[in-house]
Amino acid sequence: xxxxxxxxxxxxxxxxxxxPVQAAQDTGTKMPEAAPNDTEVEATNEPENALEVGEISGAxxxxxxxxxxxxxxxxxxxxxxxxxxxxxxxxxxxxxNNDGHFPFIRVLDVIDGRGSTTAHGxxxxxVWGESLTLDYDQFVARTIELELLLYLDxxxxx
Numbered sequence: 001x002x003x004x005x006x007x008x009x010x011x012x013x014x015x016x017x018x019x020p021v022q023a024a025q026d027t028g029t030k031m032p033e034a035a036p037n038d039t040e041v042e043a044t045n046e047p048e049n050a051l052e053v054g055e056i057s058g059a060x061x062x063x064x065x066x067x068x069x070x071x072x073x074x075x076x077x078x079x080x081x082x083x084x085x086x087x088x089x090x091x092x093x094x095x096x097n098n099d100g101h102f103p104f105i106r107v108l109d110v111i112d113g114r115g116s117t118t119a120h121g122x123x124x125x126x127v128w129g130e131s132l133t134l135d136y137d138q139f140v141a142r143t144i145e146l147e148l149l150l151y152l153d154x155x156x157x158x
Contacts, residue, residue: 058151061144065128066091074155084124095156102153111145 063072069084071077074091081088095102109115112129132141 056140056143056147058147058149058154061148062151065126065148069125074152086124088125091152092155092157094152096158102156104149104153107152108145108149111148 062074066074067078068080069076069078069088070091071081071088076088076090078088094107110125113125113127114129129141129145132144135141136144
């Protein structure tokens with residue numbers, strides 16, 4: 001397993017890669033201001049100061065987004081699981097089924113869902129990357145995905 005320090009570094013690098021605001025600050029350029037329009041912008045569910053420590057919890061996001069199918073503890077036994085054509089996998093054995101290594105990139109691809117191919121059949125799981133970016137900016141959406149990854153890594157069994 002990758003140590004928590006390495007995960008934090010990986011998360012920081014990934015978050016910076018998806019933050020145009022951070023990129024502008026790093027290069028000293030000014031972000032363009034949004035053009036005014038006549039339509040009112042719909043409010044998002046973005047928490048205030050979402051990037052402060054503790055504001056986005058992987059466990060909370062798991063329970064909000066995943067537990068109805070994957071169950072409270074990640075064993076694939078959520079209340080919706082029996083109504084699905086393909087049973088949700090047990091998320092606690094991802095590392096065990098991958099020679100003891102948590103498959104971060106593969107799991108991120110599945111959570112985000114936008115890059116998945118249909119070669120493996122139809123997808124019953126929601127495309128969270130698309131859904132999250134409707135409710136939040138790209139940076140917050142990616143933060144939620146990465147916090148989910150860290151949480152899933154934390155519930156792996158030996």
